[in-house]
Amino acid sequence: MPKLDPTTTEFREAGHRLVDWIGDYFDNIDRYPVLSRVQPGDVEKQFAAAASETGKPYDALLAEFEEKILPGITHWNHPSFFAYFSITGSQAGILGELLSAAINANGMLWKTSPSLTELETLALRWVRDALGLPSDWFGIINDTASINVFLALAAARENLGLNIRGEGMTGRELPPLRVYLSEHTHSSAEKGALALGFGQKNVVKIACDDNLRMRPEVLADAIANDRANGMIPCAIVATVGTTSSAAVDPIRAIGEIASREKIWYHIDASYAGSAMICPEYRVHWDGFELADSLIFNPHKWLFTPIDCSVLFTRKPNVLRETFSLVPEYLTTTDTAEINYMDYGLQLGRRFRALKLWLVLEHYGLERLRNVIREQIGFAKRLADELQMRDDIELIAPQMFSVVVFRKKGTDEENAALLERMNASGRLFVSHTKLRGRYGIRVALGNGATEWRHVQQILDLL
Amino acid sequence: MPKLDPTTTEFREAGHRLVDWIGDYFDNIDRYPVLSRVQPGDVEKQFAAAASETGKPYDALLAEFEEKILPGITHWNHPSFFAYFSITGSQAGILGELLSAAINANGMLWKTSPSLTELETLALRWVRDALGLPSDWFGIINDTASINVFLALAAARENLGLNIRGEGMTGRELPPLRVYLSEHTHSSAEKGALALGFGQKNVVKIACDDNLRMRPEVLADAIANDRANGMIPCAIVATVGTTSSAAVDPIRAIGEIASREKIWYHIDASYAGSAMICPEYRVHWDGFELADSLIFNPHKWLFTPIDCSVLFTRKPNVLRETFSLVPEYLTTTDTAEINYMDYGLQLGRRFRALKLWLVLEHYGLERLRNVIREQIGFAKRLADELQMRDDIELIAPQMFSVVVFRKKGTDEENAALLERMNASGRLFVSHTKLRGRYGIRVALGNGATEWRHVQQILDLL
Numbered sequence: 001m002p003k004l005d006p007t008t009t010e011f012r013e014a015g016h017r018l019v020d021w022i023g024d025y026f027d028n029i030d031r032y033p034v035l036s037r038v039q040p041g042d043v044e045k046q047f048a049a050a051a052s053e054t055g056k057p058y059d060a061l062l063a064e065f066e067e068k069i070l071p072g073i074t075h076w077n078h079p080s081f082f083a084y085f086s087i088t089g090s091q092a093g094i095l096g097e098l099l100s101a102a103i104n105a106n107g108m109l110w111k112t113s114p115s116l117t118e119l120e121t122l123a124l125r126w127v128r129d130a131l132g133l134p135s136d137w138f139g140i141i142n143d144t145a146s147i148n149v150f151l152a153l154a155a156a157r158e159n160l161g162l163n164i165r166g167e168g169m170t171g172r173e174l175p176p177l178r179v180y181l182s183e184h185t186h187s188s189a190e191k192g193a194l195a196l197g198f199g200q201k202n203v204v205k206i207a208c209d210d211n212l213r214m215r216p217e218v219l220a221d222a223i224a225n226d227r228a229n230g231m232i233p234c235a236i237v238a239t240v241g242t243t244s245s246a247a248v249d250p251i252r253a254i255g256e257i258a259s260r261e262k263i264w265y266h267i268d269a270s271y272a273g274s275a276m277i278c279p280e281y282r283v284h285w286d287g288f289e290l291a292d293s294l295i296f297n298p299h300k301w302l303f304t305p306i307d308c309s310v311l312f313t314r315k316p317n318v319l320r321e322t323f324s325l326v327p328e329y330l331t332t333t334d335t336a337e338i339n340y341m342d343y344g345l346q347l348g349r350r351f352r353a354l355k356l357w358l359v360l361e362h363y364g365l366e367r368l369r370n371v372i373r374e375q376i377g378f379a380k381r382l383a384d385e386l387q388m389r390d391d392i393e394l395i396a397p398q399m400f401s402v403v404v405f406r407k408k409g410t411d412e413e414n415a416a417l418l419e420r421m422n423a424s425g426r427l428f429v430s431h432t433k434l435r436g437r438y439g440i441r442v443a444l445g446n447g448a449t450e451w452r453h454v455q456q457i458l459d460l461l
Numbered sequence: 462m463p464k465l466d467p468t469t470t471e472f473r474e475a476g477h478r479l480v481d482w483i484g485d486y487f488d489n490i491d492r493y494p495v496l497s498r499v500q501p502g503d504v505e506k507q508f509a510a511a512a513s514e515t516g517k518p519y520d521a522l523l524a525e526f527e528e529k530i531l532p533g534i535t536h537w538n539h540p541s542f543f544a545y546f547s548i549t550g551s552q553a554g555i556l557g558e559l560l561s562a563a564i565n566a567n568g569m570l571w572k573t574s575p576s577l578t579e580l581e582t583l584a585l586r587w588v589r590d591a592l593g594l595p596s597d598w599f600g601i602i603n604d605t606a607s608i609n610v611f612l613a614l615a616a617a618r619e620n621l622g623l624n625i626r627g628e629g630m631t632g633r634e635l636p637p638l639r640v641y642l643s644e645h646t647h648s649s650a651e652k653g654a655l656a657l658g659f660g661q662k663n664v665v666k667i668a669c670d671d672n673l674r675m676r677p678e679v680l681a682d683a684i685a686n687d688r689a690n691g692m693i694p695c696a697i698v699a700t701v702g703t704t705s706s707a708a709v710d711p712i713r714a715i716g717e718i719a720s721r722e723k724i725w726y727h728i729d730a731s732y733a734g735s736a737m738i739c740p741e742y743r744v745h746w747d748g749f750e751l752a753d754s755l756i757f758n759p760h761k762w763l764f765t766p767i768d769c770s771v772l773f774t775r776k777p778n779v780l781r782e783t784f785s786l787v788p789e790y791l792t793t794t795d796t797a798e799i800n801y802m803d804y805g806l807q808l809g810r811r812f813r814a815l816k817l818w819l820v821l822e823h824y825g826l827e828r829l830r831n832v833i834r835e836q837i838g839f840a841k842r843l844a845d846e847l848q849m850r851d852d853i854e855l856i857a858p859q860m861f862s863v864v865v866f867r868k869k870g871t872d873e874e875n876a877a878l879l880e881r882m883n884a885s886g887r888l889f890v891s892h893t894k895l896r897g898r899y900g901i902r903v904a905l906g907n908g909a910t911e912w913r914h915v916q917q918i919l920d921l922l
């Protein structure tokens with residue numbers, strides 16, 4: 001009976017071919033339409049009804065990939081991918097993922113691969129210092145910001161001292177527990193709150209000012225009002241770089257309310273956090289040290305392939321008390337200080353620190369800063385050029401690497417314009433609504449983007 | 462100003478070197494100690510205090526990896542890794558991860574890479590058919606079984622019809638909501654229930670019989686008792702292949718109780734589900750069609766690198782109603798049938814289907830079946846040989862690829878024996894406790910394992 005992989009010969013051949021294919025892909029990335037042009041079902045219908053019984057050589061499968069799968073890819077790697085927040089990869093990040101997949105370790109315990117745990121601790125210490133965060137903050141890598149905000153809100157819930165872990169939320173008299181967001185907070189915070197049993201009616205969306213920033217005085221009133229009605233304020237989520245417009249909530253003013261009211265303060269810097277490796281942007285999150293927890297995603301704007309989201313907290317013990325649950329088969333006798341499985345929902349943990357380490361060390365902080373500065377410069381230049389045109393209106397202040405605008409005309413006309421721009425295949429922009437008005441939204445973040453790519457937006461208008 | 466990656470030259474060189482390094486690593490995997498021998502802090506202390514400012518070439522970083530990081534790896538790839546459940550990778554799976562990292566797409570919406578969504582649908586249809594599951598079950602890939610059991614329990618909670626999503630769990634009169642497990646259900650189910658606000662006291666651990674299987678009559682009594690006390694039974698979690706001993710709960714008998722009582726029935730087949738690609742083992746999950754949801758992990762025993770866990774459900778609409786939350790910036794105008802972000806907590810979705818597709822198609826079902834059959838055969842042979850020895854006792858019925866035994870003597874003596882076996886570097890086994898007695902636990906699952914590797918267990922005893 002053969003082993004699954006009797007030799008490494010086929011792997012080596014296919015691996016070399018694949019490395020070259022990837023090199024060619026990046027060399028020619030400009031030639032692909034950014035947004036895939038297939039119709040629903042087009043990809044799936046090309047394949048057989050069942051998986052192969054006898055197997056196929058790698059060559060045949062790579063050919064199938066190119067022929068059947070690649071046309072259905074929307075190219076997040078394309079330098080003219082300006083939609084959502086680009087999950088910016090990099091060549092170093094790809095090599096990190098390759099090595100991580102080969103090692104295939106699970107870092108649930110320190111013991112199950114000490115390097116996985118210790119490189120995570122190390123990389124997050126480096127990153128914490130590079131961002132200028134307090135040196136006593138604890139960090140953990142998880143897959144997504146969705147998970148990390150969920151963990152933060154779960155810790156906030158446990159931090160109320162009501163023993164929700166032990167006693168649960170039902171079968172006892174508990175008042176409504178309230179979570180405060182703004183109307184521009186990312187949907188993952190609300191989704192996390194729903195999953196945690198807060199209830200959608202207890203997710204309070206605080207109004208924003210004309211610059212799309214949460215209004216602290218409205219927040220303070222809402223909290224006072226809720227307390228007067230016997231409710232329990234549990235958590236406040238503020239954002240540094242909202243999804244719709246990269247707006248920044250008044251971090252210090254909200255933090256002071258949170259401190260005074262003793263409410264868990266979570267900061268979502270998933271996107272804009274990466275910019276804080278450049279000291280000159282840190283003014284935007286002045287007051288961050290008031291946070292109980294903070295997220296930033298290296299897979300959003302620090303050139304690390306999806307997935308890699310970092311949760312920092314100054315209350316790791318609360319996180320631990322919320323989530324630690326150690327069955328007999330996972331007990332250990334070593335003296336490791338950290339078993340990361342104790343600080344989250346997921347037991348299985350990929351070796352994500354490896355790609356982050358490679359990205360930081362290969363490019364170096366100086367180059368990473370310069371690429372981010374350049375992208376912010378491109379966004380400012382785009383905003384300036386758009387503002388010089390009579391037929392264009394910026395509908396949000398330009399912040400970080402995001403620009404939101406609309407052309408004179410109706411929402412429908414702008415939506416049609418966006419469809420036409422994307423149908424060109426030359427770029428991909430997405431949309432949002434701000435104060436009820438449709439906006440075309442451009443977000444830069446790809447390490448290969450040059451001004452000529454951004455210029456195409458102007459050309460297509 | 463340079464682009465982040467000005468050319469692909471360095472990437473190609475480093476990629477080729479890395480592919481060969483990985484080939485050599487697998488060719489020589491037998492020579493590494495399975496369990497890392499470093500002490501806490503040994504890895505981290507070798508590195509500088511801060512990330513590089515100016516960057517380093519790949520060569521230097523790969524050398525650092527070998528010198529500083531590799532000694533701190535516990536080799537999950539080693540054919541004598543018998544601890545936990547081996548997260549079995551494969552060479553095809555590694556190539557799949559490489560390609561997925563290069564494409565770096567986020568499959569939150571169909572539109573954001575149609576192939577990601579459609580290949581996931583396709584691969585899960587193939588897998589569903591290969592396992593003999595009902596053809597109308599819906600599947601979704603997530604990172605871990607921890608997340609998938611959490612999603613299943615969240616759906617179960619919403620399925621009660623109490624509008625917990627909208628109204629929340631507090632601030633209203635709700636009775637305790639009960640979740641039924643066995644004492645051998647994986648800890649992730651309990652952790653999920655705690656996160657969902659059920660409360661630890663409402664996680665009911667049903668007693669097991671002498672073969673470590675949940676006792677249906679005890680379950681029925683517990684449910685009746687809870688109802689009589691005004692509580693609401695919400696979900697039952699049964700296991701096909703428990704972590705401690707690979708025991709199988711009476712799936713049909715429990716399912717009949719769940720159906721009669723209208724309680725969400727979740728089956729955890731994270732580990733043993735993969736064996737069901739061999740029709741002869743399906744007798745073990747007779748009655749699975751009564752499940753509302755079922756998990757199996759290709760990253761546990763289907764040779765797919767971590768992470769890849771599949772949730773099947775016959776009630777996708779409940780999952781969708783529990784989790785769908787679409788902000789303006791994620792609305793679409795296309796006619797895609799599935800946007801997978803609607804069915805889970807996480808917005809960001811890696812292209813995990815690609816590695817699963819490559820594993821299925823490269824090896825073919827026939828070879829995958831034969832490798833699993835061989836591993837089960839090795840486990841049976843190991844159990845037989847152990848049973849012939851007077852000084853060894855099997856403390857659980859041998860099931861699938863797991864064997865749990867102890868040597869004559871105290872728990873402490875067995876724990877010391879386990880430490881000595883692992884310290885040899887020749888293999889890695891873990892432990893559990895069954896009915897209060899310490900057991901040495903062997904789990905096979907590595908595609909490179911031959912009988913000579915298993916034989917070492919006998920040699921070391």
